[in-house]
Amino acid sequence: MRQILPFAVLAAVAVAAFYIFPYNLAFLTRVTIMMIFVLSLDLVQGVAGIATLGHAAMYGTGAYAAGLFAIHVWHDPLAGLAVGAVAGAVIAFVSGLFLMRAHGLTLLMLTIAVAEVLQEVANKFSDITGGTDGLGGIRMGRLLGVWKFDFVGQTGYVYAVCVLFLVMVLLKVVIGSPFGLALRGIQDSQARMRAIGTPVARRLLASYVLGGAGGGVGGALAAQSTQLVSLGVYSFQLSAEAVIMLILGGTGRLWGALIGTAVFMTVHEVAASVDPFNWLFVIGALVLAVVYAVPQGLMGLPAEVKRWIGRLA
Amino acid sequence: MTTLASILMDGIAYGMILFMISVGLSVTMGLMRVVNLAHGGFAMLGGAFTHWAMAEAGLPFVPAAVVGLLAVMVLSVPMERVLYRPIYRMGELPQVLATIGITFIMIASVNLWLGSSLLSIRLPAAMSGAVDLGFRTLPTHRLYVLGAGVLVIVGLFVLIERTRFGIKLRAAVDHAGTAACLGIDTSRIFALTFALGAGLAALGGILGAELLPIDAYYPLRYMILFLTVVAVGGLGSITGSFVAALALGVLDTAARYLFPDVGTIFFYLAMIVMLGLRPQGLMGRA
Numbered sequence: 001m002r003q004i005l006p007f008a009v010l011a012a013v014a015v016a017a018f019y020i021f022p023y024n025l026a027f028l029t030r031v032t033i034m035m036i037f038v039l040s041l042d043l044v045q046g047v048a049g050i051a052t053l054g055h056a057a058m059y060g061t062g063a064y065a066a067g068l069f070a071i072h073v074w075h076d077p078l079a080g081l082a083v084g085a086v087a088g089a090v091i092a093f094v095s096g097l098f099l100m101r102a103h104g105l106t107l108l109m110l111t112i113a114v115a116e117v118l119q120e121v122a123n124k125f126s127d128i129t130g131g132t133d134g135l136g137g138i139r140m141g142r143l144l145g146v147w148k149f150d151f152v153g154q155t156g157y158v159y160a161v162c163v164l165f166l167v168m169v170l171l172k173v174v175i176g177s178p179f180g181l182a183l184r185g186i187q188d189s190q191a192r193m194r195a196i197g198t199p200v201a202r203r204l205l206a207s208y209v210l211g212g213a214g215g216g217v218g219g220a221l222a223a224q225s226t227q228l229v230s231l232g233v234y235s236f237q238l239s240a241e242a243v244i245m246l247i248l249g250g251t252g253r254l255w256g257a258l259i260g261t262a263v264f265m266t267v268h269e270v271a272a273s274v275d276p277f278n279w280l281f282v283i284g285a286l287v288l289a290v291v292y293a294v295p296q297g298l299m300g301l302p303a304e305v306k307r308w309i310g311r312l313a
Numbered sequence: 314m315t316t317l318a319s320i321l322m323d324g325i326a327y328g329m330i331l332f333m334i335s336v337g338l339s340v341t342m343g344l345m346r347v348v349n350l351a352h353g354g355f356a357m358l359g360g361a362f363t364h365w366a367m368a369e370a371g372l373p374f375v376p377a378a379v380v381g382l383l384a385v386m387v388l389s390v391p392m393e394r395v396l397y398r399p400i401y402r403m404g405e406l407p408q409v410l411a412t413i414g415i416t417f418i419m420i421a422s423v424n425l426w427l428g429s430s431l432l433s434i435r436l437p438a439a440m441s442g443a444v445d446l447g448f449r450t451l452p453t454h455r456l457y458v459l460g461a462g463v464l465v466i467v468g469l470f471v472l473i474e475r476t477r478f479g480i481k482l483r484a485a486v487d488h489a490g491t492a493a494c495l496g497i498d499t500s501r502i503f504a505l506t507f508a509l510g511a512g513l514a515a516l517g518g519i520l521g522a523e524l525l526p527i528d529a530y531y532p533l534r535y536m537i538l539f540l541t542v543v544a545v546g547g548l549g550s551i552t553g554s555f556v557a558a559l560a561l562g563v564l565d566t567a568a569r570y571l572f573p574d575v576g577t578i579f580f581y582l583a584m585i586v587m588l589g590l591r592p593q594g595l596m597g598r599a
Contacts, residue, residue: 284417
């Protein structure tokens with residue numbers, strides 16, 4: 001029951017959002033896709049403890065793979081999604097082979113460099129990727145052969161929400177599995193896990209590949225729903241914002257990734273439309289308030305409030 | 314031949330600017346173990362104060378630069394005490410989050426104060442012309458940058474190797490806890506070092522405005538650049554930062570001159586190769 005209740009709440013919120021904001025479905029879809037991306041980051045960063053500022057490498061590769069697949073091979077959305085996942089996993093595997101040996105600042109810088117190099121490569125091969133103009137002309141077929149992607153974005157939103165549920169359930173299973181527990185152990189102490197016989201490097205690489213597949217799914221969804229892939233899919237800003245959203249919500253617990261993404265993107269959207277010149281103040285203040293007041297992220301807020309009340313009483 | 318000479322001259326000047334801005338970051342990161350993404354903000358603030366002092370208060374370049382430098386150093390002390398001290402003990406990721414938040418506030422403040430346009434810093438006539446060396450001419454500005462870079466590294470060397478402050482600083486870098494047990498006031502060392510690092514960043518920002526133009530989004534645009542110098546040089550190493558800054562400066566300039574269409578790919582590939590070979594950086598300790 002405790003496992004199912006949050007999913008029921010999530011479903012209720014998703015349905016309510018659909019009916020309350022029928023004209024903001026494009027934004028809601030963007031939030032949902034970002035949630036998938038941040039969830040995949042949570043597996044890598046929150047559970048396995050791999051510090052990265054280059055998760056966009058997988059997102060971008062998934063986006064380009066899904067876009068090119070739809071244009072040149074087949075316009076079926078689900079097949080495109082699978083292609084995006086595989087592409088994200090492959091790039092994570094290849095880069096992970098040398099990334100997983102580094103730590104700390106070196107690791108952060110290397111992950112940034114991988115995403116930047118990929119962006120530069122995508123820019124160079126502009127006859128394939130469209131370069132700075134972006135990859136346009138992505139046409140989507142009917143979802144499961146039944147539902148057409150409509151102009152308002154209803155199909156796109158429902159599709160993204162369903163994928164989000166699927167990713168969420170899969171990650172719950174992974175985190176609860178012996179593999180997930182081993183990752184947690186590695187985050188706490190690599191030496192101890194090595195001592196009890198866990199192949200640390202292989203587990204880390206596996207989690208990076210799995211997170212890469214999730215990132216690829218996010219990118220593929222973005223390509224399918226906006227029908228455009230721009231060089232921005234590889235941007236440092238995307239990687240950094242995903243990290244901000246994750247830590248904002250709270251790492252390692254999946255629900256934190258969802259809450260952090262929803263709060264960050266909503267505040268960003270509202271602040272930027274109210275005051276397009278000074279919205280960065282609001283984002284900065286939000287981020288600092290979380291770091292100094294609730295270091296565990298928004299997921300830790302109830303416990304923190306309880307502590308404050310306890311101190312007063 | 315002339316291309317080679319221009320590459321070297323521009324590359325070394327660029328490297329000196331990178332060194333001045335990054336060395337403070339390297340030392341504070343080595344000392345306090347803080348991943349400080351906001352460091353470029355001090356370079357931007359130095360440039361912004363100098364721009365303001367010249368455009369609004371009508372000061373000539375040198376006094377304006379001194380105003381910019383001092384303003385940043387004075388501002389950095391309370392910032393270290395209030396904003397940075399609580400995050401020393403946190404993990405890497407909360408530090409990343411906190412310092413990105415600080416960067417956002419810096420950008421928003423400068424944006425509100427001076428707008429989002431380019432904040433030009435006009436060099437005095439004595440610094441902006443060209444010098445004729447007989448066999449070829451050089452932009453005077455590059456020579457000043459070169460001189461300033463050499464002065465900074467010599468000054469730092471003397472400060473760290475030859476003064477009591479330097480001894481305490483090195484002890485605190487090695488192990489802050491043990492240094493504190495031996496009666497060294499590490500929190501004062503932290504504050505002074507932080508102010509020094511911020512001041513050097515401001516100096517680099519002001520002198521380098523011609524190569525890395527100052528505007529509100531400066532700290533985000535060049536964040537990766539400065540962090541790369543620190544990572545390649547090795548945390549906490551001044552010599553490492555110097556070598557890494559010069560190498561990356563010359564390499565990046567050479568790539569821009571010789572292969573203008575491959576963009577920044579060389580820079581990042583070089584970083585991947587260097588960090589692949591030496592994960593601790595050139596002069597970092599394991």
